[in-house]
Amino acid sequence: MAMRVFEILDEIIDAVEQAKGVPMSSSAIVNRPTLLDLLDDLRDAFPAAVEDAREIIEQRDEIVSSARAEAARVEASCHDEATRLVSDARASAEKTTAEADSYAQRTVGKANSDADRILAGAEAEATAIHETARAKADGIVQAARDEHERLVTDHEVHRAAVSAAEDVRADAERHAAKLRGDADRYVEDTLSQLSLTLQKLSATVEHGRDTMHTRRSVDTDYYEPEHRRR
Template sequence: MATDGGRFYRVFENLDELVSVVETARGVLVSGSCVVPRGHVLDLLDDLREALPAEMEEAHTILEQRTDLLVTAEDEARRMVEEARAEAARLRAEAQDEAEQGLALARGQSESTLAAARTESQALAQEGRAEYERAVTAGRREHDRLVSDMDVHQDAQARAEQLLAEASHNASATLAEAGARAQRIGGEADEYVEAKLAEFAATLTKMLRSVEAGRGKLRERQPAAEPEPGPELFDQDAASG
């Protein structure tokens, strides 16, 4: 069996031979026709047909059977379309069933979650109200305590101010009394000193008079002589008179 390369080579040789036969054929006068050897040309054509690849024959057969193939392809296409439509309908139905089941499941879970959330919300609300009431109670107690402490502080401040005012008043009165007493004691001291000085002056005057009387007696006993200068006596009565 000849190879594909040999077949193609024979095809080209036969074609070249046919071209050469036609070119060298004797022409017919007043015509574009020519006279070629029929037997030789037929042999070349038979050899050319044998040299053609089998695929060309199969292609020729396929071309002849194209109508049947087209009909078969159309039938197959319609069958595939029908099967695809049926499969699509089945898948659509299954998807719808799954969607409905998923929706029902989601609704159930949503209702369960919502119920749990409501329960938790109510519990939190109750706890919040209880905490609020405890905070309000504690705040009121603290407020009452602070108010009580404030009242005590205000009372203590008022008492302190009262005691301070009384102490200031007592201190002022004590200072005034002490000043008056000091003035009185000073006056009494001055009077006492004045009396003592007057008494001492009187005593001193009496003593001077006694001394002068004694000197007079001594002068009377002695002969007359010039009197010696002596100290001048201080007569308090004359000075005061």
């Protein structure tokens, strides 16, 4: 009915606007029966429109009251859920921290054990290479000396024997020096690889610790506003 009131008012305005004007005056000639009928319709429509408005206002109050009650219920439910989520997050963070600490300790222990094993193996292998190289060098030198002594006993080939013996001894010493150099380089390369392995293991452990500290900081920053609200 409220819409009918506005429709009647529009019809009245149209009737007045379309009325013929009186010359030399701001007055107009309107159709009295039509205008009276519209006014009667307007008078009849007003009580129903007022009743509709009253019902709308009452419904609005009921809707607002219901909405406020629902908002209070939702707020309480959200607060309870937030409290539960914070509690679960704290428990999960503590569990994750404990697991990270345990993993870091296991990783460091294994890294130390692997490092000791690799170092012991490298030292043993280097020692074996040195001993093998020394034995070969001594054998070559001794063979050269024996050959030298044998040739010295022969006067006719004395000079040739001396020269050959010196060449053999020089070759033997060069070969021995090469073996010693190869052994030293092998040991140095092995120790360099071991150092790189230890650095990588240390970097892995430090990265795990940094990740754990960062996660703690993020968790603390995330839950700080919740603590202030409470």
